Amino acid sequence: MLWGMAGVATLGFLVALEIAARCYGVPGPLANQAREVIFAPHSGPLLYAGMALMMVVLTWRQRFIALGAAVAIDLAFWLVRWAVGAGMNFGNGALWVILGCAVIAVTRRTGRERVLLLKGVGLGLLLVAGHKTGDAWLLITSKTRPMVLDQYVATADHALGNPSWVVGRFVEATGPIGAHVLGAVYGQLPLAAAIVAFYQLRNVAVERRFPGHHLVRTFLVIGLLGPGIYMIFPVVGPIFAYGADGGHWAVANLWPDTPSLVTVPHPIPFDEITPRNCVPSLHTAWATTLFLHSRKGPRILRFAGTFWLIATLCATLGFGYHYGVDLVAGVVFALTVEAAMRSFDRGWDRQGVRLVTYGATVFAALLLSYRYLSMQMAGEPWVSGPLLLLAMASVVHGYMRTTKSWDPKTAVPAQRPEPHLMQA
Secondary structure, three states: OHHHHHHHHHHHHHHHHHHHHHHOOOOOHHHHHHHOOOOOOOOHHHHHHHHHHHHHHOOHHHHHHHHHHHHHHHHHHHHHHHHHOOOOOOOHHHHHHHHHHHHHHHHHOOHHHHHHHHHHHHHHHHHHHHHHHHHHHHHHHHHHOOEEOHHHHHHHHHHHOOHHHHHHHHHHHHHHHHHHHHHHHHHOHHHHHHHHHHHHOOOHHHHOOOOOOOHHHHHHHHHHHHHHHHHHOOOOOHHHHOOHHHHHHOOOOOOOOOOOOOOOOOOEEOOOOOOOOOOOOHHHHHHHHHHHHHOOOOHHHHHHHHHHHHHHHHHHHHOOOOOHHHHHHHHHHHHHHHHHHHHHHHOOOHHHHHHHHHHHHHHHHHHHHHHHOHHHHHHOHHHHHHHHHHHHHHHHHHHHHHHHHHOOOOOOOOOOOOHHHHHO
16 A cells, blocks of 8 residues: 555656646656657666666566566667667667566566566666656756855855865866766766665565665655755856856856855846756765665675765766755755655654754754855854864764664674583
């Protein structure tokens, strides 16, 4: 019943976004997803990542068959597109396999096996639909929020030493190689999440059930809640508000060479195209969650989680997509959502309620300080900067201390008696 209610709610939400996008003359998430059944997909790796998540419910033999079918279908599509001169990309085969498994679940499975396969299909489609949903949300933010608050955030960012300008110059100094690596990391974050989630869900096919909590759940909730905050705190980012990409809408062409001046901030008008997707930094929130869930994996997975977090932070700042204070808010936002999801799974107790309440309070305080205390923060950077980092660190410390008490204790093996005592 819970999965059914969640499915109906998700479908209703997607339909609402589809209608909202249509009102602005563009296709919504459902239309874009349906289009990729035939036409060249926007992101092939994302579709294969969704198929990989779906395959956690399959046996190894079924996984090889599914993967082979996806590759064969993609090859056929590629040959047809090459022959007619259409746009080239891959990923249709993965989507066809996911939809085929849904048909098999309805027509060839019964009872728990049908439910398990449908859960796997839903998991794969949700990862893909989440990306399409984000695109629709970003369109809505650009159409409904003509005024942006970049001057407030840029002023508050002086408390941290304008890290976006600093990292932006560093990325420029690395040349095309550094930019290409960071761009790949930034763009393929869903693929990295699918790899970690596949490791977490590797035993589903044997146990025939999903664990209570895993990475995908937190990823989806972050993607659902974040755009709502974009509507409350619309910000376009330094490369648009203070850089060449903003065109004549930019305050000035300063990023990344010259930090913005400390002046009394005020809302500024901006175009109806650029997404207002800065506060909080959802890429930072997702990368933080990826890092947390990779901690219990093997060494290579822990290394990958750490690398993806560091590279994502560098990319968000170095490409001018975010200010430093966005990242602070993103970390607090991620830990609060993760704590809430873990509390929901294990049952709410005093520790869980206290941690989530504290994280939400700190997050709200950060947004209020960016909006109403930005001048004071810029005027006293040696005070406000450490206070910002201390607020974030307090949430990190609270999360680590609380979740450590939630983790099962490792049993201490009984000590064997000494040989001389046995002889005695």
